Amino acid sequence: MAASVPSKAEMSRMVRECVPEADDAIVEYIAGYLDENSELGDDEDAIAEFVRPLLEDTGGDPAAIEKLCSRFQTLFDTQAKERKTSHNTGSDGLTKLLEKPVHMLSQDAVSATGRIGARSVDLEALSGRKVLSQVDTRKLEKAEAKIASKMAKRTARVEYAASKLLDKKEETDFTAVNPILDYTTTRGKLKDVKLENFDISFAGKRILSNANLTLAFGRRYGLVGRNGIGKSTLLRTLSKREVNVPTHISILHVEQEMAGNDTPAIQAVLSADQFREHLLVEEKRLNALNLEMEKGQSEDDTRSKEKFEDDREKVLSDLKEVYAKLEAIESDKAEARAASILSGLGFTPDQHHNPTMSFSGGWRMRLALARALFNKPDLLLLDEPTNMLDIPAVIWLENYLKTWPNTLLVVSHDREFLDEVATDILHQHSEKLDYYKGNFTQFDTTKAERHKSQLREYENQVQYRAHLQAFIDRWRYNANRAAQAQMKIKILEKLPDLEPPEVENPIFFKFPDPEKLGPPILQMTDCTFGYTSEKIILEHIYLDMQMDSRIAVVGPNGAGKSTVLKLLTGKLEPQKGLVHRHGRLRFALFSQHHVDQLDVNVTSVEFMAKTWPGKSEEEYRRQLGAFGVTGMVGLQQIATLSGGQKSRVAFACLGLQNPHFLILDEPTNHLDMDSIDALTGALKEFKGGVVIVSHDERFIKAVCNELWVCEGGSLKKFQGEGIREYKEYVLAKGL
Structure with a gap:
């Protein structure tokens, strides 16, 4: 009796036995796919091109993986043959008929097959003779069915992968990427990261192909590229060690806020150093054991004195080693260092002992950053660290990272931040990584020069090829020059394929111009606000x-900047004072947490049609196109879009409201640099009013002509010369 296809649980066990180090998500993913697509007979692609690469990526033994894949294929092939045998029982007469050669004009063949007679082409009339087909229709039908089955299964694989990726729950403890690592033993080891010819894919999309990544220890790398190109995916791949990063290199990835609980903020930061926590636990255990041994020896005279001395010596030796390591990592200074980091990121001294659950999401994001800075991993990965920071905290972080002793890889679209922090720039594009020495300004200049050089080289190559072709066309049939022409042909054939330099399509945003309103437009007079009296x-x-x-409204977090915006738009009303708004005045508010306003379970077009009905799909797509959401992106589920693409959708929704005033709270968060430039241009062209809360110095400088400072319970116009002078003011105050 043939073996039956195993159950999902049995397949999970088989995969786990084959690749013990595989993540549970991978094991469940493979078993679930095989279970849902159990009819895989005659489809080698499903195993060879889908299951085997997933197992190989986990780092398992190739021989064991090959054995398991062969076993799966045999089981599925056997089941497929049984189904086929059962299906063909009692159909010998039809089988014999189909195996016969078919005369293309035979009425018997037409009636038997029911397919050829459907055609209206008279082959006999065309050729003047009878045509006997040599096609075996049975094999043809089998091949067509096999192709259709493979296409259906490949589609099922993509849909299954997409559903699993959307349903997947991300890990919450992003500071526990590595096991406890004794970093006193790794000092002096080579900690450069060098990866060659690796690929990264996500949700069926290739992110990097045959890429090379070199991170020299002690250098600070800025990773730049357009939204959706896969920068965050690269950081996650490194942090999860899905590529071959040496195990003695500690990695820490900060991309999401930490979970809140009853732990005080400063203790949450201290506990990030798992090795120090381990040493403190060991110190406590060994001290307790030493006291217990002393007490036991005094009460039990029969105990061997020699055995006691040996055990005691071992405990004291271990305790001495623990003390030495605590001293080596300067454990006694840890609390002061943690408090300094928290203060730099904007936590007041009385907040240091507040439970983490008492902080909002933005502040817990700062706590996650504080834990990473305190932990000092060999490779620190930061994904848009300035998004949740105000200008004083950004200034502090810039100065702190300038002296970062280990390797830093940071994704950021803040040019000023990268100018201050980065020693090198990695440009991710077209499934590859390009390296540039220097900060962002130097990268921008070098990239432009490199593109000009590539363009000149391309034009020279085009001209050279045209010269060769012209010579060949002129002389190839001339007896005296035929040999030279043949030589030119060989030269032309050996030249590599010519590709023009990559040109990224420019991005443009466009807000609709509102109708004009007569003054007064918007006024606040002696307004006072508080949530309680x-x-x-x-x-x-x-x-x-x-x-x-x-x-531009600037100031430290918690000073009331977002409250000002809500008072302007009427979401809040003052306790005292007067707010006058023009009767026809329309606002459009871009919230710092704009994603919360989007329904991520529908497409962008469906969300716009549901929220602002009355337009055709073409009009909604045209509106999305005005903000760089082009092609099929507008028809993708919003949950599958990158942070920058979601921001563009939110901007397109603002445009649908045809506002007189745009109120933008941290609009540059998640946007790539080209999108920030496009937003800058759109705001300059916009005929209505603009109020911005932002920490992006370059963006503020380009868009705004007034700076209002919100601090100490007041909102006042800054009397200096713009954002640069305000930063100097902040530094002078020591904020």
């Missing part, structure tokens, strides 16, 4: 805004 957040606010206003 005892706790006043802002008081004595005076504002007068016109249709050409370009205002």
